[in-house]
Amino acid sequence: MYYYLFWQQSIPIPYFLNKRSIEVTIINNEDFIIIYMTTVEELEDYLSIPSKELINDISRIKGDILILGIGGKMGPSLAKLLKRAIGRAGLDKKIIGASRFSDAKLFKELCDFGIECIKVDLLNDKDLNKLPQVENIIYMAGNKFGTLGNEHFTWAMNTYLPGRVSEKYKNSRIVVFSTGNIYPFTPVDSKGAREDFIPSPIGEYAQSCLGRERVFEHFSIKNKTKMLLFRLNYALDLRYGVLLEIAKTVWEQRPLDLSMGYVNIIWQGDANEFAIRCLNHCEYPVKKLNITGPEVISVKWLADEFGKHFCKTPVFKNKPEDTALLNDASESYKLFGLPSVSLTEMIQMTAKWVKNSGIELSKPTHFQERKGAY
Numbered sequence: 123m124y125y126y127l128f129w130q131q132s133i134p135i136p137y138f139l140n141k142r143s144i145e146v147t148i149i150n151n152e153d154f155i156i157i158y159m160t161t162v163e164e165l166e167d168y169l170s171i172p173s174k175e176l177i178n179d180i181s182r183i184k185g186d187i188l189i190l191g192i193g194g195k196m197g198p199s200l201a202k203l204l205k206r207a208i209g210r211a212g213l214d215k216k217i218i219g220a221s222r223f224s225d226a227k228l229f230k231e232l233c234d235f236g237i238e239c240i241k242v243d244l245l246n247d248k249d250l251n252k253l254p255q256v257e258n259i260i261y262m263a264g265n266k267f268g269t270l271g272n273e274h275f276t277w278a279m280n281t282y283l284p285g286r287v288s289e290k291y292k293n294s295r296i297v298v299f300s301t302g303n304i305y306p307f308t309p310v311d312s313k314g315a316r317e318d319f320i321p322s323p324i325g326e327y328a329q330s331c332l333g334r335e336r337v338f339e340h341f342s343i344k345n346k347t348k349m350l351l352f353r354l355n356y357a358l359d360l361r362y363g364v365l366l367e368i369a370k371t372v373w374e375q376r377p378l379d380l381s382m383g384y385v386n387i388i389w390q391g392d393a394n395e396f397a398i399r400c401l402n403h404c405e406y407p408v409k410k411l412n413i414t415g416p417e418v419i420s421v422k423w424l425a426d427e428f429g430k431h432f433c434k435t436p437v438f439k440n441k442p443e444d445t446a447l448l449n450d451a452s453e454s455y456k457l458f459g460l461p462s463v464s465l466t467e468m469i470q471m472t473a474k475w476v477k478n479s480g481i482e483l484s485k486p487t488h489f490q491e492r493k494g495a496y
Contacts, residue, residue: 142442160406162481165360167200169391172207174463178400179298180207181304185257185399186216190244190287191299192237193221194360195485197262200394201237207398215462220253235454244283250290259296261287264334266327270495273326281333289343295348297397298338302355302386302412304327307492309444311382312446314418317353319409325494339408352397354413355449355470358468360475361389362483365468368421369476372428372436382490383421383442386414386449389463396458403457412451415461424469431473 159165172180189201200218208215218238223229230237242249244263265279284298305315306322323329335351342349356364364387371378396413401410425436488496 153273158471159190159360160474160478160480162361166199166202168396169359170202170206171391172203172210173395174202176207176395176399177211177382179402180204180215181211181213183215183258183401185249185485186259187258187491188218188220188253188256189260189262191261191263192219192232192239193223193225193247194262195483196299196357196390196394197221198228198232199390200260200262200397201232202235203391203394204398205236207447218254218256232496244287245278247286253290255293257294259287259291259294259295260397260401261296261298262289264299264331266496274325277330277333280327280330281337284334284337285341288338288345288347289293292341292345292347295401296338297350297352297400298334298402298408299397300335300351300353301328301331302353302414302447302449303445303494304332304353305449307443308339308440308448310418310444310448312418312448312450313452314386314450314458315410315412317453318451323494324492325496328494335408335410342406342408346406348406349408350400350404351408351410352400352413353411353449354388354393355447356387356414356487356489357393357438358387360472360480360484362487363387363390363472364487365472366476366482367486367489369426369428369432369472372425372434373432373476375434375437378421378425379410379438379440379490380422380442381492382446384418384448385421385489386418386451387465387468388413388415388451388461389468392461392463396454399458411454411457413450413454414449414451415465416451416455417465418448419465427469428473428476431469432477447489453492466496 175325187199192201201217205217219232220240220242223241244250265276304323305319305323308315321330321332338349358365364385393413429436
C-alpha cells in the first residue's frame with residue numbers, strides 16, 4: 123500500500139495512483155508516494171480529497187448548503203470537496219452555488235459534478251430574493267482587485283451586499299469569508315495578530331472588508347443569527363498564490379521586493395476544509411476566527427529555497443521592514459488541528475508546477491502591498 127505523506131497523517135489514496143504523475147521516495151524505511159500535479163484535473167482531484175475529520179463533521183451539519191460567490195478562486199474546489207465529503211458520509215444534502223457565472227464552462231463543470239448552480243447578480247435584489255432559503259450559507263462574495271478607481275463597487279459588494287444577505291438568511295448559519303487585511307501590521311518576530319486585536323485596516327479594500335464584518339456583526343446581534351467570520355490569509359493552490367509569485371520571480375530572474383519580508387500561507391484544500399467545518403462553530407454574537415498556516419515565513423528564505431530547486435540565484439530589491447501582515451491562527455488549530463499540507467510540500471509542488479509551465483489564474487495576491495492600494 124502506498125500513501126501520500128501529509129504533515130500530520132498519511133492518507134491511503136489508491137484511487138489517484140492511476141491518474142497522476144508520481145515519484146516514490148523512502149521515508150523511515152517505508153514507501154510513500156510524493157505526488158506532483160502536472161494538470162489542472164489532477165490538481166482539482168487533489169484539492170477535493172475529504173479527510174476523516176471533514177466527513178465526520180459534515181454529518182453533524184443539518185440541512186442543505188448554499189455557497190454565495192462560488193465562481194471565485196476558491197469556490198469551485200470548496201464545492202467539489204463538500205460534494206465528495208457528503209458522498210463519503212452517505213448523506214443526501216443538496217449543495218447550491220450562486221454566482222454570475224461569466225464562465226459558462228465552470229457552470230457546466232459544477233453542474234456535472236452534482237452541484238445545483240444558479241446564475242445570479244447578488245447586487246440585484248430581485249435575483250437575491252429568488253434564491254432559496256437554505257439552513258447553511260458559505261459567503262464567499264466580495265471584491266478586492268480593481269478596487270483602485272472602482273471604489274464604489276468594492277464598497278457595494280463588501281458592505282452593502284452583506285446587509286441584504288444577512289436579512290434574507292437571518293435564520294441560517296453563515297460562515298463569512300473575510301481577510302487578515304483588517305488587522306494592523308505586526309512585528310515580524312511576533313506570531314501575528316490575534317482575533318482580539320483592534321482592527322486597523324490600511325486602504326479602501328481593507329476598510330471595506332472591516333465594513334463587511336461590522337455589517338454582518340450588526341445583523342447577527344439584531345436577528346440572533348449564528349455566524350463566523352473566517353479571517354483568511356494567504357490561501358494558495360498551484361495556479362495562484364504567494365508561493366507561485368515568488369517562484370515565478372526567481373524562475374524568471376526578476377528582482378523580488380523584500381519590503382513585506384514575512385508572510386503566512388495555507389494550502390487551499392486545508393482552508394476550504396476548515397471553512398466547511400466552521401459551519402459547526404457559528405455563534406451568536408458572531409465568532410471571529412483566523413485561518414492560515416502556523417509559520418511566519420521569510421520571503422527571502424522562500425526565494426532561496428526556490429533558487430535551489432531551479433539552480434538559479436534569486437535577485438532581490440529593498441530590505442524587509444520590521445512589520446508585516448501576519449495572522450496568528452492558533453485558535454483554529456484547537457478546533458481543527460494543524461493544516462494537513464506542509465510548507466515543504468507546498469514548495470516542492472509549486473516548484474514542479476513552475477518547471478512544467480503549469481496553468482496560472484493570473485490573479486496576483488499583491489502580498490507585497492504596504493499601502494493598501496489594490
